[in-house]
Amino acid sequence: MGRAPCCDKANVKKGPWSPEEDEKLRGFIEKHGTGGNWISLPHKAGLKRCGKSCRLRWLNYLRPNLKHGEFSEDEDRIICTLFGSIGSRWSIIASQLPGRTDNDIKNYWNTKLKKKMVGTMNPSALKNPHQVTLSSMLQNSTPSSSSSSSSLPLRNNHSSNYQPHMPFTGSEAISYASLMSGNSSSTPASSFERLYQVNCGFMLGGETSCSSSSDGSCKKNQMNDVKEGEVGYVGVGGFGDQIGGLSYLSSGVEDTQKLVSSNAGRASGWTGEESPLDYGLEEIKQLISTSSCNNFMFDDSKTGEMVMYY
DNA sequence: AAACTACACAACCGCGGAGTT
């Protein structure tokens, strides 16, 4: 069965929104609400736009109480922590950042934060081929082409032993962990910085595995997996133990929960249509505490590479 | 000043899930 188009593409305007269109849409929604039907909304509002386009414009740009501009360090922290815990589920991350949209955060991550992560790494280490291969991390992070997705094992909803390969060998990972712990930032590495660097550093390589891929197999099902307790995750301590007593990841979960807790109140300020996603605190806590992305383990015996078990 | 490049952000696309008929 083919999927019906969401709108008559021939009679629909595309591209940037004009101020007049914005005003029409804003005015209509302020007056009538969305009516729970985005498809019919543009017609009612007198707009020659696709319903999805209207929805996006409203959610990402016109909606009241939206923040535009620089992200604060707090917001950076939250994004990184959550990204490290739950991957690229931008809507969930956005739900913890009032005034920010998933699109905003996604763009911010892709254009700035990811580079910031890279920037925290010691460049000299990158010259050593036996240590972290940054380019390979980044290559693995973008599932844009079908070829890349075919070369990378895609997560199966119902498979608990999905094993994406990290671009490190076991010893490389140890080098990397040492590098991170000895990072020469102006302040001693705080627990956040370690969490930030380790979680996010690895996530650069693991992003694909946690995001929805082109086959979309990794979307809401992950939530369902967690809820249903079907996933046989390896314990959180696995990775930290292996890298010589560094307990970044286990503390990461704790920190994440604190962050989520501290932001839940703010998040609750979102009401109805304002909130793109309304996950409960407990839901997110559980999601994070059982998050696949925090569960690492070496498997030197098989491949000689470090492997994350999901 | 023109050409080129890099970056940031808005918008589009296609998919899966949920709800309805």
Added chain:
DNA sequence: CAACTCCGCGGTTGTGTAGTT
């Protein structure tokens, strides 16, 4: 239960602009 519609999500692309050569 299948067929269908709509919503929401995340990845990707397009476009404008600032910076550099």
